[in-house]
Amino acid sequence: MSLRTKPILLIEDNQTDKNNIECALETMQVKSQLVHSSNSNEALNYLRDQDSKKPWLILLGLNAQSPDGFDFLKAIKSDDNLKIIPIVIVAESHEDQKIVQGFEFGVSGYIVKPKDRSKIDNTIKTIMDYWTLSELPPSRG
16 A cells, blocks of 8 residues: 555644644645544554554654653554554654653654744654655555
């Protein structure tokens, strides 16, 4: 299945950040549908729903008020049908402990969200360029 027919899952509780990422993807004319979940429980329900299209990439918003992001990572990485989906943490700040913890749980990348709107576009473009060039394993779910 082509990446263009599979969605990107964005887990983000900050509406401004969600809108900025959505605008960046639209500006780049990304063909993949953006599926948004405002929290990890909602995202897990989507991923476990047999009728939902599984994403080819997950962008996981992580902030100081949301410790459940690591519980989400544990759940995804322990599920044989979901664990191969690349997950990139898009965090509010650079915190060594969270970076280490994210990679211990199997994230594919950790990016700090820029505050400047134009830099957000460049950051999302870099993420998309990398992941559209990368060879991904076939989907299991």
